[in-house]
Structures are given as C-alpha cells and as structure tokens.
Amino acid sequence: MNVSHSVHPIRQPNLNDCWATCTAMVLRLDPVQGVDEVKRRVQSQVRLRGNGSLPPDQVHALGRTLHLVVDDMRSESLTPARLARAVRRSAAAAFGTYYFPGAPVAESTQMHVLLLYRLTGRDDNPMVSMVDPYTGRRISYLLAEFNEGVGSVDFLVHQ
Numbered sequence: 001m002n003v004s005h006s007v008h009p010i011r012q013p014n015l016n017d018c019w020a021t022c023t024a025m026v027l028r029l030d031p032v033q034g035v036d037e038v039k040r041r042v043q044s045q046v047r048l049r050g051n052g053s054l055p056p057d058q059v060h061a062l063g064r065t066l067h068l069v070v071d072d073m074r075s076e077s078l079t080p081a082r083l084a085r086a087v088r089r090s091a092a093a094a095f096g097t098y099y100f101p102g103a104p105v106a107e108s109t110q111m112h113v114l115l116l117y118r119l120t121g122r123d124d125n126p127m128v129s130m131v132d133p134y135t136g137r138r139i140s141y142l143l144a145e146f147n148e149g150v151g152s153v154d155f156l157v158h159q
Helices: 018-026 033-043 056-066 080-086 144-148
Strands: 069-072 090-097 110-120 125-133 135-144 151-158
Touching: 018 033, 018 090, 018 110, 018 151, 033 056, 056 069, 056 151, 069 080, 080 090, 080 110, 080 151, 125 144, 135 144, 144 151
Parallel strands: none
Antiparallel strands: 069 151, 090 110, 090 151, 110 125, 125 135
16 A cells, blocks of 8 residues: 655644645645634634644635535544545545543544655555654654554544
8 A cells, every 4th residue: 555645744833733834735725824824714613722733623614715625534444444544635634532642642632633645655554654743744654553552533634
C-alpha cells in the first residue's frame, strides 16, 4: 500500500489551534498564514469554544464550510481500507483522543487533531505517517500500534 501527499508541517501557533493547523495542511495553505486563513473562513459558520478549540459537534460544520469531506468514525474502526479511502485525494485531519508523548493532555470533551499524510508497507498493517501540530514534527506508527496504543479517531476530514 502506497499513498502519499507532500505536506509542509506546521506547528500550531496556540494551544487550541490543532484543528485549524491540520485543516490548513489538508487545504495546502501557506504555512505562515494558513491557520489564520482557516479561522477567517469559518468564523461566521463554526462555533468555537471561548478558548478557541473546536467542539466535536462542530466538525461537520467545519467540513461543510470549507467544502471538505467529513467521515464520522465514532462507530467504526480505523481499518487500512478506510484510511486509504480517506487519504486517496489529500492528507486527512484525524480528530480524536490520543495518548502519546507530545500530545497535550486532552480533557474528556476536547479533541486533538493529527494530520495523516502517508501510508506505506503492507496492505493489512501499513505504516501511517503523520504530523503532530503540537510539536510540528513528523511521526510514524504501524496502524495496529496506532489503534491499540495511541488512541481513537472520531472524525477524518479530507478533500
């Protein structure tokens, strides 16, 4: 399995901007101004919390406003086939709850967002390459490791 998109990692400018940072990377916006551009485009259509974070019930509004596809994964497992379909046309912003060094400790009502941009290796357990906007660094996990130890994806947002 080989699916890959070129991305310029962006580090989120503020603690709660992971959603805007990953969305800017999905849209391939300018790394310097992209996060502000996403916020500007959605400001009248998407309700943010007072701290600037995106509530889970606003992910679909984000997708509609920016003409992106939102896959609701809350009742599905993240399988290789499902992930390959999501990243076929673009990198995918993976909204969920994650447990690994570098991710901010999520409150029960807050999500973190990772950018998934490359799948390589075996079709049944590909290596998933991602960007954590909290650190701005690239990381990779086998899909089985990701599903078992990193966390769960609630929404995939992509083109």
